[in-house]
Amino acid sequence: MDVETHVGYHKLSVDAQDTVTEILNRFRVADAPALANVLRLTNRPGGYDADTSLYIADALTKIDREDVAPETVDGPAYLDDADGLRELEKLGYLTVHDLAYETSSASYLDEGRSLTAIRVLRPFHTVGVVYRWRRALIGPADQWDIVTRPGVVWPGVYVHGAVGDYRSRDVGLVYAGPPELDTDALIYAIREDSDVFTCHAVCDRCGADWYAADGSWTFRANRAHTDFDFDDAHRHHGTTVMCPEPLCVDGRVSFTVG
Numbered sequence: 001m002d003v004e005t006h007v008g009y010h011k012l013s014v015d016a017q018d019t020v021t022e023i024l025n026r027f028r029v030a031d032a033p034a035l036a037n038v039l040r041l042t043n044r045p046g047g048y049d050a051d052t053s054l055y056i057a058d059a060l061t062k063i064d065r066e067d068v069a070p071e072t073v074d075g076p077a078y079l080d081d082a083d084g085l086r087e088l089e090k091l092g093y094l095t096v097h098d099l100a101y102e103t104s105s106a107s108y109l110d111e112g113r114s115l116t117a118i119r120v121l122r123p124f125h126t127v128g129v130v131y132r133w134r135r136a137l138i139g140p141a142d143q144w145d146i147v148t149r150p151g152v153v154w155p156g157v158y159v160h161g162a163v164g165d166y167r168s169r170d171v172g173l174v175y176a177g178p179p180e181l182d183t184d185a186l187i188y189a190i191r192e193d194s195d196v197f198t199c200h201a202v203c204d205r206c207g208a209d210w211y212a213a214d215g216s217w218t219f220r221a222n223r224a225h226t227d228f229d230f231d232d233a234h235r236h237h238g239t240t241v242m243c244p245e246p247l248c249v250d251g252r253v254s255f256t257v258g
């Protein structure tokens with residue numbers, strides 16, 4: 001992992017957002033603006049527009065204004081903005097796979113992170129429609145317009161990254177490869193290349209080293225005489241603490257997550 005470890009008096013962490021950005025950059029084969037727009041229009045805190053109704057059809061079926069007229073019964077499928085991805089899954093356009101879900105309490109992340117693979121099986125497109133009631137406030141809308149056409153989403157595996165402990169924030173979405181791409185390989189790559197559960201401490205003088213795991217600040221001796229607790233470490237300076245080894249003179253211990 002090529003992400004800086006932040007060390008301070010009461011701080012030993014890596015930026016969740018930096019780790020997610022690094023993973024997305026590694027997986028990125030291409031950008032994915034069409035699917036990113038669909039995600040923004042469905043259930044994205046802060047991003048989604050409650051006034052826009054989203055309709056979906058396969059890539060060969062054009063959606064015109066009259067197809068989404070109020071009370072049309074044989075129009076395109078309506079995408080409920082409560083959980084757009086699950087709706088798309090139910091309609092058979094894609095499947096959703098959790099790749100990683102990690103909290104700040106059980107890792108060295110400064111906030112939680114989640115990575116999700118979206119496997120698009122059939123090409124589709126969406127349109128966003130705004131309905132207005134100008135003449136009467138009850139009954140069907142009397143005006144409507146297609147306000148957005150995000151474009152065709154092609155088959156493939158897309159990886160979506162988000163961070164946050166209570167509310168999640170989008171970090172990004174990338175096209176990672178063809179639909180047959182193995183999501184287990186993605187899970188493995190995240191575990192191998194973005195380990196946020198292990199922290200290694202090493203002294204620059206005596207070479208003693210320690211490990212801690214799962215967000216713990218208790219460092220177990222690997223090649224050292226004693227365990228130590230990061231909270232009790234002496235003489236913090238910059239990103240290092242004094243070496244706790246009894247015979248070490250002026251050694252400084254530095255920390256690396258991953």
Ligand SMILES: [Zn+2]
Nearest residue numbers: 203243248251
């Ligand atoms: Zn030392």
Ligand SMILES: [Zn+2]
Nearest residue numbers: 232233234235
């Ligand atoms: Zn002290």
